[in-house]
Amino acid sequence: MGRRVFERWKIIEDFPDYAISTCGRVKRIGVAKNGTYPGRILKPFATSQGYKVIRLFKNCEVYTVLVHHLVLNQFIKRREMGKECNHKNGNTGDNHVWNLEWVTKSENEKYAHRTGLKRSNGENNSNAKLTNNDVLKIRNMYASDNFSQHALAKRFGVTQSSINKIVLKKSYVEV
Numbered sequence: 001m002g003r004r005v006f007e008r009w010k011i012i013e014d015f016p017d018y019a020i021s022t023c024g025r026v027k028r029i030g031v032a033k034n035g036t037y038p039g040r041i042l043k044p045f046a047t048s049q050g051y052k053v054i055r056l057f058k059n060c061e062v063y064t065v066l067v068h069h070l071v072l073n074q075f076i077k078r079r080e081m082g083k084e085c086n087h088k089n090g091n092t093g094d095n096h097v098w099n100l101e102w103v104t105k106s107e108n109e110k111y112a113h114r115t116g117l118k119r120s121n122g123e124n125n126s127n128a129k130l131t132n133n134d135v136l137k138i139r140n141m142y143a144s145d146n147f148s149q150h151a152l153a154k155r156f157g158v159t160q161s162s163i164n165k166i167v168l169k170k171s172y173v174e175v
Contacts, residue, residue: 010074015056015063018042020070024095026054050092068095072102084108090117129158135172142167 009019011029019029026042044052044067052067068085075097083102087094090112103111111117130138134156141147142163149167153160165171 012056012070012074015058017058018056020074022071022075022097024052024067024071026067026070046093052093052095068100071095071097072100076100076102086111090115130156130172132172132175135166135175138163138166
């Protein structure tokens with residue numbers, strides 16, 4: 001059986017006509033001036049990175065706000081300078097209060113690498129077409145002046161641009 005969730009609601013300080021819940025849901029509680037009904041749960045939409053955003057009205061202006069920021073600001077604490085949100089489970093659409101925390105950019109990056117949420121570099125990247133051995137061969141073959149970047153690209157099945165980045169050590173830097 002699933003975890004029992006008790007949803008709590010708080011009025012959003014910056015948008016007093018709306019309330020946010022510990023589950024990341026938003027509802028309008030003020031007078032319906034724009035066709036929405038008080039108490040009605042609003043439907044967020046997702047950005048290309050999967051973050052949920054909601055459009056809120058205040059003083060006849062529309063604001064697009066990240067839902068996870070609303071949850072953290074109301075239930076944890078206001079955002080401090082230099083902090084960003086970490087979704088602990090890696091799901092940017094999961095805005096439950098227990099899944100969110102304010103962290104520094106560095107802490108967020110370390111967390112993503114440690115938990116496997118962020119891909120590694122080089123052959124450990126899931127999109128890598130070349131192994132570290134391939135990269136060493138490419139550099140040696142190019143250095144010998146027997147192979148052009150174009151020829152190496154054909155031979156290894158990658159673009160000439162990729163070969164250029166490899167020989168200039170702009171990619172696969174650690175090899």
